[in-house]
Amino acid sequence: MHVGIVGLGLIGGSLALDLRSLGHRVWGMSQRESTCQEALARGVIDAYYCLGSPLPPDTDIVVLCPPLDCIIPTLAALVPYLPAQTIVTDVGSVKAPIVQGAEALWQRFVGSHPMAGNNNKGIGAAQGGLFRGRPCAVVAAAGAELGEAVADLWRQVGMTIYFCSGEEHDRAVAWISHLPVMVSAALNLACDREANGAVKALGEKLASSGFADTSRVGGGNPALGRLMAQLNREALLLALDHYQASLQAIRETIENQSWSNLENLLCHAQALRQHYLGQG
Numbered sequence: 001m002h003v004g005i006v007g008l009g010l011i012g013g014s015l016a017l018d019l020r021s022l023g024h025r026v027w028g029m030s031q032r033e034s035t036c037q038e039a040l041a042r043g044v045i046d047a048y049y050c051l052g053s054p055l056p057p058d059t060d061i062v063v064l065c066p067p068l069d070c071i072i073p074t075l076a077a078l079v080p081y082l083p084a085q086t087i088v089t090d091v092g093s094v095k096a097p098i099v100q101g102a103e104a105l106w107q108r109f110v111g112s113h114p115m116a117g118n119n120n121k122g123i124g125a126a127q128g129g130l131f132r133g134r135p136c137a138v139v140a141a142a143g144a145e146l147g148e149a150v151a152d153l154w155r156q157v158g159m160t161i162y163f164c165s166g167e168e169h170d171r172a173v174a175w176i177s178h179l180p181v182m183v184s185a186a187l188n189l190a191c192d193r194e195a196n197g198a199v200k201a202l203g204e205k206l207a208s209s210g211f212a213d214t215s216r217v218g219g220g221n222p223a224l225g226r227l228m229a230q231l232n233r234e235a236l237l238l239a240l241d242h243y244q245a246s247l248q249a250i251r252e253t254i255e256n257q258s259w260s261n262l263e264n265l266l267c268h269a270q271a272l273r274q275h276y277l278g279q280g
Contacts, residue, residue, distance in 0.1 A: 001060050002024070002026075002027075003016075003060060003153070004056075005062075005065060010125040010126060012063065014131070015157065028040075054081055055078075055082065055086075061086065063091065064089070068093060068231065072101040087110060087149055088108060093177060093228060095111045095169040097231055098231075108146055110138065110139065111141070115134050115135045115136060119220055131158050132157070133158055133160075134159055137162050137173075138162070139166045173232070178236050180217050181217045182218075185219075185225065187214055188215050249265065
């Protein structure tokens with residue numbers, strides 16, 4: 001298989017490493033030629049191309065890995081150079097507007113969202129095995145055959161595939177991905193509201209693994225958080241409403257000193273977490 005990867009950061013670079021380890025040919029493309037040169041020198045890709053140049057005519061799949069708001073503009077710039085048989089997919093964390101916009105530009109487009117990654121960025125963060133054992137959503141509005149081709153790409157790097165519509169995907173990730181970013185960010189902002197300077201300074205010194213776990217996604221890429229909210233606004237607002245109601249319920253049990261009710265809520269929360277993470 002001959003695969004093109006546009007955007008050689010953590011996701012694109014890691015995918016390239018895995019695909020090359022499986023014997024596939026991989027070409028890369030990035031905004032900065034220096035990134036492509038580094039990827040080539042490190043053995044992440046076999047070759048690279050600049051936007052606006054002819055692409056290999058035997059390219060089977062192109063994976064778009066630029067920032068979320070650059071996916072559609074990048075595809076628009078690529079379209080004049082794409083071989084007719086090439087399937088295009090992306091890795092964006094919002095699917096309905098991306099799939100709708102991309103299909104208008106290229107009929108052989110299939111949306112995908114690999115649920116993998118970390119806070120590291122750039123080609124230097126690329127690592128083999130990043131996708132192994134992780135889930136991937138595939139939105140195959142263009143047809144089952146094209147969807148299977150994209151699903152097979154992700155299966156080869158170890159992912160479990162879930163087919164869904166763009167709307168279903170966006171509502172699901174509002175709960176388990178976009179809402180946690182906003183909740184975690186709110187935690188970070190709330191800690192800053194402590195009025196006593198000595199207490200605040202002590203909190204900063206005592207912060208350890210619990211705070212690190214719960215504050216991590218709220219301390220991520222602000223531009224990505226904004227785009228998540230902007231492109232998935234309605235689903236995220238619904239999730240925020242339900243979160244606010246759940247937080248209010250917890251507050252009321254504490255205010256009313258209903259300790260047994262609080263423990264019941266926490267037990268239920270514990271069971272739900274285990275269910276979502278496949279530990280139940």
